[in-house]
Amino acid sequence: MDSIIKFEKDIINSLSIGIIVASQQGKIIFINKAIREMTGYKRTEIKTMDDWYKKACPDPEYRKKVKDYFQYDSADNTSDRTYKIITAAGDHKYFNFRYSKLENEKMLFEIIDISHRIVQKRKLENQKLIFENLFTNSLEGIVLLDQNLKVLNANKKFEEIFEVSKPDILNKNINKVAVPNIDANVLKQAQEKFKHNQEWEREISYTVNNKIKYCNVHVFAVENKKHGELIYVALDNITENKKREFELKEVKERLELAVEGANIGVWDWNVEEEYIHFNKSWAQMLGYEYSNLGNDLDTWLKLVHPDDRDQALKDIRVHLNGQSEEYFNEHRLKTKNGNWKWIRDIGKVTDRDEKGNAVRIVGIHIDIDQEKRAAEEIEYLSNHDELTGLYNRRYFNEELKRLHNSRQYPISIIIGDMNKLKDINDTYGHSMGDRYIKRAAEAIKRTVRTEDVVARIGGDEFAVILPETDYSKADDVAERILARIEEGNKIEDLPVPLTIALGYETTDCTNQNHSIKNIKRCYNKADQRMYEQKFADRC
Incomplete structure (x- = not known):
């Protein structure tokens, strides 16, 4: 083999x-x-x-x-x-x-x-040899001119490009046969140049039967025994390439307009050269001028929120290593005025080297700040009481389920119910009643720890979950709540003093000797004790 x-x-x-x-x-x-x-x-x-x-x-x-x-x-x-x-x-x-x-x-x-052919264009001694070797079957359009720019001969490709027949163009001025769209002074300078045995090369557009065609034109002088010094013109038809170039330009312009109109930031990262290009929208999205930005990874990294940076970098590395089809991350970037704005960042490797290493990655930034904040607001409202800002009953019940199988035992629950709220509403109006509710909520919230769950579970009912809190400590918390309410009554201008009935209980499923091993039963027991307290206060 x-x-x-x-x-x-x-x-x-x-x-x-x-x-x-x-x-x-x-x-x-x-x-x-x-x-x-x-x-x-x-x-x-x-x-x-x-x-x-x-x-x-x-x-x-x-x-x-x-x-x-x-x-x-x-x-x-x-x-x-x-x-x-x-x-x-x-x-x-x-x-x-x-x-x-x-x-x-x-x-x-x-x-x-084919260097020898090019040399022959200048040195071949007679026109016949030129045609035999290069002229007739060339892939370029070729025309031979005398010093007065009259056509002496043309090949088939020239006839094809300019849609003419050779017998019809012989002895005619080349500029009438192939009409160039070029400034008259430039054309005159070019003609003087190649008349004096100087080469001239340029891209020129021609009008051919009301159509525009593009050619790369190469002109130089050749010696001929019969005619003396002649002018040799080779034309490479690039019309189709130009059309594609124009089409690509139009698509690019439309895309740029669409990106600009949609306020999408675009970044293009050359990984090998450690260079990043950001577009204007990328900068303006954060309140910067385009000239304010550097062209390196640090420009972006310095703006990423510290809490979001590690995950963003991890997601980039995963994609660069080929472990994901695209890079996707949502993070906060610091704006010029010092605020944080949520950004959806999407990118994809477009070029890898022979070893599979990423060479280039292109991506976009989309401003999702309003969307993100609206979602956060919806999530907040779904879990919080609108009047007091405390957690609502839905969130409270979910926490009971979660803590049921947790390791945070013992867990104590306090249930509170405001006294005479209906009388206050009937006598002074619901706006005054709301004031009492918010005072009670504030007193409870300020008394407990940040890790404790405080919820408004009914019109005048409150509940507190105290993880890792035994019965004795729960008793202390209840006493401090009542004391804080009493202190508030001394300074708060209320028609009647705010009072609240509290009941509490503790559960510990990890302690075999504990009487209450079920968190739901603990809640019911605390609720029962609250009503007992309420009834005792009335008596």
């Missing part, structure tokens, strides 16, 4: 055309001998397509242009294109790249050195 593979490699290495096989991620898997001979680059110097771009296209602007063309061509299923590259010796060469997809998401690049 190894001998067969070696044989195949030997065959590929014997080819005069260059062969490169690369993965979809840009890793170069194989390069044949012709590539090394054409470029002078060693296999160890070009391990990835990025290495190739940096070596062959050292100019950053041209390198970006080459990469963009490759992306356009891949999307358009265009199979080949010619590029100018720099060899290891620093020479310029022109390579024709043909690429196709292989199995297992690999790409095959077939590379032909």
